[in-house]
Amino acid sequence: MEGRIINLSRFCTDDGPGIRTTVFLKGCPLRCLWCHNPESQSRESEILYSAEKCVGCTSCEAVCPGGCHSFREGVHLFQRGECIGCGGCAKLCPTEALTLSGKTVDSAEIFREVARDAVFYRESGGGVTVSGGEPLAQPAFTADLLRLCRENGIGTAVETCGFAGEAAVETVLPFCDFILFDVKETDPERHRRFTGVPLEPILKTLHRIAERKIPFRLRLPVIPGFNDREEHFAKAKELAAGFSSCQGLEVMPYHSLGQYKYVQLGKPYLCADVKEPTPETIARWRAAVEG
Ligand code: SF4
Ligand code: SF4
Incomplete structure (x- = not known):
């Protein structure tokens, strides 16, 4: 089954239980104003250009x-x-001033690559996480890769924003052992304004996950000036409390590391004024969702 990916990352410890390989897919239906992975938005291949690395050889x-x-x-x-x-x-670029983001791969080929670390997954209780971009935007590829992992005793997970139609969701969920579910904003009007898409289909996906009793964690990015509000974290906590298969909430600080990628892609960065949250701010919201 063909899919579009950016890359793989081995030995991840933040994308689900144990040691994992995370497969980053290319293409996402959301356009979060603060997105720190702008190269993951389009499904098409894109060139990232770092002018300071160019030595003017003219090969390009x-x-x-x-x-x-x-x-x-x-x-x-x-x-x-x-x-x-x-x-x-x-x-041809000798200095990597030009790099290509995005390639078409086959699920069997990616499976063979991730299976090389099977011993680490087994010993740590880990496995493979499909992330993005958005895994539910490539349901056939995601499901096939996870199926191959499952059939070979490798744990499976997806990290998703949940914005997808019922058919896509139902294609992928049967092969998920665990889900990391990103909630950017709990107010419908703000959600649409900040991400470009409605909140309702996302909540429907969350209910489908809960109906199947798949364990999941809610991930809450903290974006100062956007969603760092009492009501948002209170609503997220209430949402989590409604599901017996929810295994907790993770408060994730916004970071500005992705800003340079906008320069490399020749795109404007709309959140240049947003500051990374302080450790005190993060501690406050962690206390709010855990307390
Ligand atoms: S800029 Fe590079 S990737 Fe784009 S068409 Fe030219 S050679 Fe191909
Ligand atoms: S191939 Fe790379 S180093 Fe050579 S001119 Fe193009 S960008 Fe610059």
Whole structure:
């Protein structure tokens, strides 16, 4: 089964129980204003360009079928308008000033790769987590990869925002041992404003997970100036309390590490003024959801 991924990350300890390999899929239906993985939004391959690494060798200009690279008085101009994401320029770039994000893979091929660490999963109670991007946006690929893991005794998990139709959700859930469920905002109007999509389908997915009694944790990113409100954390706590299979809430600090990726992608960053929350702020919201 074909899928679009960004990369794999081995030996993860924050994406579910034990030691895990996390598979990051490419493509997400949400457009969170603060997104720190902008390269995961589009399903299409994209070039990330770091101008400070360019040594002006002009290999990219020679190979590009779209005429995206040009040089004027020694200055490299990259105009991605005609880019088809072929990756030819990134392959030839000697300094990794150009890198390609996104590739098409086969679920069996990815399974073989993640299965190499099976001994670590077994000994730690870990497994494989499909994250994103959004795993439910590629239901057939996600389900097939998780099925292969299951059939070979490897634990399975997804990290999801829950925004997907019933068919996609029901394709993936039968193969999940555990779910990390991101809740960005609990107020419907704010949710739509901050993420670009309605909250209702997300809550429906959460109910489907609970009906199947799949253990899950709610993940709550703290974005100062957006969702750091008493009501939001109180509602999230109330939501979690309504499900017997909920294994707790995780308060996750916003971080600004993704800002440079916007520069590399040539996209505007809409949250440049947002500061990372202080340890005191995080402690406060942790106390609010745990107390
Ligand atoms: S990925 Fe292909 S089309 Fe895009 S800039 Fe590089 S060579 Fe040109
Ligand atoms: S191939 Fe890389 S180093 Fe060479 S000109 Fe292009 S971006 Fe610069």
